[in-house]
Amino acid sequence: MKFDTPATTNPIDQLKVVGKPTNRIEGPLKTTGTAPYAYEHQDFAATQAYGYVVGSAIAKGKIASMNLDEAKAAPGVLAIVTAANAGKLGKGDFNNATLLGGPGIEHYHQAVALVVAGSFEQARAAASLVRVEYTRDKGAYDLSATVGTAGKAPVLYGNQPDTAVGDFASAFAAAPVQLDARYSTPDHAHAMMEPHASIASWEGDKLTVWTSNQMIAWSAGDVAKTLGLPKENVRLLSPYVGGGFGGKLYVRADAILAALGAKATKRPVKVALQRPLMMNNTPHRPATIQRIRLGATPDGKLTAIGHESWSGDLNAAKPEGAVAQTRLLYAGANRMTAMRIAALDLAEGNDMRAPGEAPGMMALEVAMDEMAEKLGLDPVQFRILNDTQVDPEAPSRPFTQRQLNKCLQMGAEKFGWSKRGKPASTRDGKWLVGMGVAAAFRNNLNANSAARVRLSSAGIVTVETDMTDIGTGSYTIIAQTAAEMMGVPLDNVVVKLGDSSFPVSSGSGGQWGANSSTAGVYAACVKLREAAAQKLGLNPADAVFADGKVKVGRRSFALGDAAKDGELVAEDRIEFGKLAEEKQQSTFGAHFVEVGVDSATGEVRIRRMLAVCAAGRILNPKAARSQVIGGMTMGAGAALMEELAVDKRFGFFVNHDLAGYEVPVHADIPYQEVIFLDETDPNTSPMKAKGVGELGICGVAAAVANAVYNATGARVRSYPITLDKFIDKLPEMT
Amino acid sequence: MKSFTYERVDTPAAATAAFARTKGSRYIAGGTNLLDLMKLEIETPAHLIDISRLALDRIEPTSGGGLRIGAMVRNTDLASDERIRRDYGLVSRALVAGASGQLRNKATMGGNILQRTRCPYFYDTNQPCNKRQPGSGCAAIGGFNRILAVIGASDACIATQPSDVGVALRALDASVETVNVTGKTRVIPYADFYRAPGETPHIETALVPGELITAVTLPRPVGGTHVYHKVRDRASYAFALISVGLVVQRDGTGRVALGGVAYKPWRVEAAEADLPRGAKAVTAKLLAGAKTTHENAYKLPLVERTLAGVLAQAKG
Ligand SMILES: Cc1cc2nc3c(=O)[nH]c(=O)nc-3n(C[C@H](O)[C@H](O)[C@H](O)COP(=O)(O)OP(=O)(O)OC[C@H]3O[C@@H](n4cnc5c(N)ncnc54)[C@H](O)[C@@H]3O)c2cc1C
Ligand code: SF4
DSSP, X not given: OEXXXXXXXXXXXXXXSTTSOOOOTTHHHHHTTOSOOGGGOOTTTTTOEEEEEEEOSSSSEEEEEEXXXXXXXXXXXXXXXXXXXXXXXXXXTTOSSOSSOOSEEOSTTOEEEEXXXXXXXXXXXXHTTOEEEEEEOOOXXXXXXXXXXXXXXXXXXXXXXXXXESOHHHHHHHOSEEEEXXXXXXXXXXXXXXXXXXXXXEETTEEEEEEOOSOHHHHHHHHHHHHTOOGGGEEEEOSOOSOOTTTTSSOOHHHHHHHHHHHHHTSOEEEEOOXXXXXXXXXXXXXXXXXXXXXXXXXXXXXXXXXXXXXXXXXXXXXXXXXGGGGTSSOOSEEEEEEEEEEOOSSOBOOOSSTTHHHHHHHHHXXXXXXXXXXXXXXXXXXXXXXXXXXXXXXXXBBXXXXXXXXXXXXXXXXXXXXXXXXXOOEETXXXXXXXXXXXXXXXXXXXXXXXXXXXXXXXXXXXXXXXXXXXOHHHHHHHHHHHHHTOOGGGEEEEOSBTTSOOOOOSOTTOHHHHHHHHHHHHHHXXXXXXXXXXXXXXXXXXXXXXXXXXXXXXXXXXGGGTTSOXXXXXXXXXXXXXXXXXXXXXXXXXXXXXXXXXXXXXXXXXXXXXXXXXXXXXXXXXXXXXXXXHHHHHHHHHTOOOOEETTTTXXXXXXXXXXXXXXXXXXXXXXXEEOOOOOTTTOTTOBOOOTTGGGTTHHHHHHHHHHHHHSOOOOBSSOOGGGTGGGSOOOO | OOOOEEEEOSSHHHHHHHHHHSTTEEEESSOTTHHHHHXXXXXXXXXXXXXXXXXXXXXXEOTTSSEEEETTOBHHHHHHOHHHHHHOHHHHHHHHTSSOHHHHHHOBHHXXXXXXXXXXXXXXTTSOBTTTSTTSOBSSTTSSOTTSOSSSOOSSOOOOOOOSHHHHHHHTTOEEEEEOTTSOEEEEEGGGTBOOOTTOTTOXXXXXXXXXXXXXXXXXXXXXXXXXXXXOSSSSSSOOSEEEEEEEOTTSOEEEEEESSSSSOBOXXXXXXXXXXXXXXXXXXXXXXXXXXXXXXXXXHHHHHHHHHHHHHHHO
């Protein structure tokens, strides 16, 4: 099904099932421990062997020698895979560093060996007996040292490294009110609960991998490419994913090494990356240094908007697109953005929840707060004043929908924004209290997505698509979609996901999954409705699917009757046309945060958070709320504690476990509220929905930062905002 | 993890005898620290002696009017004991500021004060670390050391001792009771329990090999208001950047000990005379001779401010 004109009325608009706050259909499996995650899959339990990964002890250089004798002689060891014996390996389209290092070493904890043994404990014990001698090369690990010398970034998702509209330099120079500030965001870890894990098994030259991955088709392709197999020989299964946040978009070492280990031992092999390896072995969100210049008239109209961002990556491959939102968020005639990238020899940087916008908004929305203060304007009003209903770089392109102002206004009212005092003026006992606001913004992306639907004589509808559910609720919204389309209760829908033998979906990433994958299911269901109606001798255009029945006038059949002579199967794909080029599709919101700062110690504790979101039709308010509060929690972490600490001498992230890399715990997040505006956007798909999973994180950290400023009067421009950065600016203790 | 043998013992005598019998022995109590370190091969005992079921799980009055806390008393049980909460509030508050409910259910009195540093380089066996591998160097000096020591450290090691309850024990003049492999018992003042790193940061306590902690004793209650403030980046489940344990009397006199600044809970009795004069005066003496790095210099003003804060809180 082509989607190239805005949607009109369709069966989804009935909203009998879609749009209802529905519990996760796979929830009971997860809460009872019966949903098999990659490492827990039992098909091969009787024969499987265990792999343990050895990570490089240096960041850059070469393996001078490797002695495997002791490890090979250790109890239970079946095989040791290294680059020297693995045969020629390709590199996946989505990989930057190779997944098995040697002799060249590209980053710390790059896998250099997999020890396979009969038990996990044996493999782990033997792994420490692999003796590796390295020759170190000098590497570059310090992003701040590269500012000034870094080169232009490559084009990123269609974004040019340099953009310019009007004459920024002159307009900024002439602006009566100016802001020129630098911000920095650190490297972040995805830190998902489930580590990267795979079980691989060969049958002849056919490979099956149970893994934990967000993008099945991409990754099946990259496994095939890396191992030199035809794609059809690779089957990837990832029915349950214990969190990804972008860290599982691409194939990682666990999958490739499990496959190589299984080949070497002729047994199924399972591999999970050990937690202390994950931070340096797998990608992270790259640190940024950002410079923002804003010029405004005294009455608060922006006339010049400039945003530059520096980031680093292995081989200078991929920038963090922190300027992306600045091209679209506020009006202003003269604008420029620039992305620069340096080659760093840390592990590769890559996508993490709202890549680009998350760190970009951390800077931009603090700059807006600073500018509002310079102008003597309320930061809510300042944003409203600079709203735009069209793409500011191409005014003939309107936004399909943009209710940012309403989000801000409603949020301000619900949150009690009018009670916000001047900086460092509000106290509650020992606590300095402050409020902060930031806009939320993330583009809506769509990706072609296919599904197959089956109808049984019992009236059961089964959906098959390689879509993944990374804890987001895909199972549930897909079931809701099929139930709505086929007129059956939710219980009569079975959803099967995450199998590369199923039709290729959008996968989970870039907050495109919910709208795209359900639209694919919609398309397949339209075909199934036609087939069912025809089978029952009804005119498909007149047939009404409701209450488990198909009716035209007084003629009524049980839906299952259409499959009396055998299962009906339909498959289709939603293919997105050029609508997104004609009009800009984005999601909007406003974050409000209240913090208390201990006047003695500077400890920042969040007291309340509110998000108001405008993101098209909300397919399942319960799941969407979970997504947004998860994003808010992650944003709170980015604001206050998350930082991969770089050792600039040895070139690695030092705090590489969950004790050292702190993410928020319950005590950090006392109260959260989420409001969704009632929207439908016919431009996005027949579902009229957009993404929310990444909108929730965008802007949160800035709202926290602005609240800390309002509480203390101390502006911290380098994240995370830890007490050591402003303790000298706190009021004297008497 | 290296393979090891395992036995469970029923009496302290059996424990020390087992230790004497098997080379490479190690006691295991709650296992919450030791097992993590074994998985990373930072600790590589050949033999584990499980002491978790020794009958050292009682809290009893001492003849001197104090309390004897058996070495196997779980952190949760200790924190919730009525006598501890009433008379030694600092102990209870410090305990619940640490770890998590699940960990405190397993963690024991003896194991807690023997938990090892949280220096991140200590945990990474690729990195030089004099504490883990004597003579290999110290990666933390000149590296990421924001959480590490500002006083009492050496050029060989700037690690901190991370126990929260240790701060309370130090402020309250606790002692450690032990028995060694020859059956000899002794009492070590907690003030003398930890050894300064000097050139030998791998030797952390006054215990000799095989010496078993049987109890920690607290002298008679000192009264006063007990406040424990643990400063950390996240609100729970994090080790202290610094912590302050304070006992203050109505007349303004009192005692104070610090966590997160040194290889041991840090207390300077001579500084306490200045408590009535306020945090600045006390901190100046308490942290005299401090040596900070670029990353952890914030700890000095932080100690002073936190102490000022808890003094204000204690006044109510
Ligand atoms: C995630 C996490 C967070 C934590 N957070 C905190 C925190 O915030 N604050 C805090 O204070 N602590 C914290 N801890 C540490 C925790 O308190 C200790 O792990 C625990 O107290 C150790 O007690 P255990 O009985 O489990 O000791 P074990 O792990 O069993 O033993 C530790 C050491 O003591 C030795 N040992 C034990 N008992 C005896 C004895 N009777 N005689 C001689 N030697 C003995 C063992 O041989 C071993 O070397 C945390 C731990 C974890 C894992
Ligand atoms: S500070 Fe001590 S524990 Fe840390 S690396 Fe240096 S020697 Fe090792």
